[in-house]
Amino acid sequence: MEEVILESRLRTLKTMGYGESHAKLILIGEHSVVYGQPAIALPLPDIKTKVQLSPQRGSAQIESRYYTGLLAQLPASMKGIQKLISALQVRFKDDGHWAMTVTSQIPAERGMGSSAAAAVAIVRAFFDYYEVPLDRQELLKWADIEEKVTHRSPSGLDAATVSSAQPLWFVRGQAGVTLPLDLDAYVVIGDSGVHGATKEAIAAVKAELTAHPTTAQAAIDDLGRLAEDAKHFLASNQPQALGTVLDKAQINLATLNVSDPTLDRLIAEAKRAGALGAKLTGGGRGGCFFALAKDHQTANQLVTNLQNAGATQTWLQPLKEEV
Secondary structure, rough: OHHEEEEEEEEHOOOEEEEEEEEEEEOOOHHHHHOOOOEEEEEEEEEEEEEEEEEEOOOEEOOOOOOEEEEOOOOOHHHHHHHHHHHHHHHOOOOEEEEEEEEOOOOOOOOOOOOHHHHHHHHHHHHHOOOOOHHHHHHHHHHHHHHHHHOOOOHHHHHHOOOOOEEEOOOOOOOOOOOOOOOOOEEEEOOOOOOOOOOHHHHHHHHHHHHHHHHHHHHHHHHHHHHHHHHHHHOOOOOOHHHHHHHHHHHHHHOOOOOOHHHHHHHHHHOOOOOOOOEEOOOOOOOOOEEEEEHOOOOOHHHHHHHOOOEEEEEEEEOOOOO
């Protein structure tokens, strides 16, 4: 009888459920956004995460770069994904007869939203598999299940951006607002080669607020003011002024103890190579950074210099509306 039910289910479900998301870059506001300040984040649509969900007769299996095997045996490092999938199975009364393939171009633990992108793509794949409509508010609610495990107290910025096609102005507790972006400049994103440590960085900010409350709070407040400035400079096509804002933001992030020697060295190299400004992006304590270049030639030179200085991977993106 059980086999008859399963055969029927395999016939009635879609052949495959599909979900997609992409990387993100925090232009300004990482960490300070947790304390009520605004942040600006950019989607990176060419760096994708894709999830395919297909029916099968056996128990649920996952194939990914982190783990391949039975869902029931997911490692502790994927606890957030496990909790999300369990909740989705309850939502859909899912019997667990499927195979999931997760393919991601986003580097892990680099502050580019890899965990949020996986969560968003998995949610979209399940809703597509069961042919149930999914609005943006519900998508972010489901993705937050995973993010709360992975990032303890997530602002929601990562999930909002990896699921958006446009740049976002984000304040915690509020819906992200899309921003126009038409700046005559380029960003060069570099991977420091050091695994980011988001949880440790979050703890470091809390420790700074306890040990040096006046200095740490001043840095957080200044990051909020700088985000407002950045918003204006993006809208008024002022790349030079935006570069100055990015440099000031990096100083504040260093004050909050979320940078590290490798990031500091590569950011300094970017400045020597002609960047208008440069800073870390994401949680910090490793991970990625980016530099603002005035033109494509300078951007290409930055790519070469940063790779020679030890950046393990680089990406180049124009700051234009159509990107």
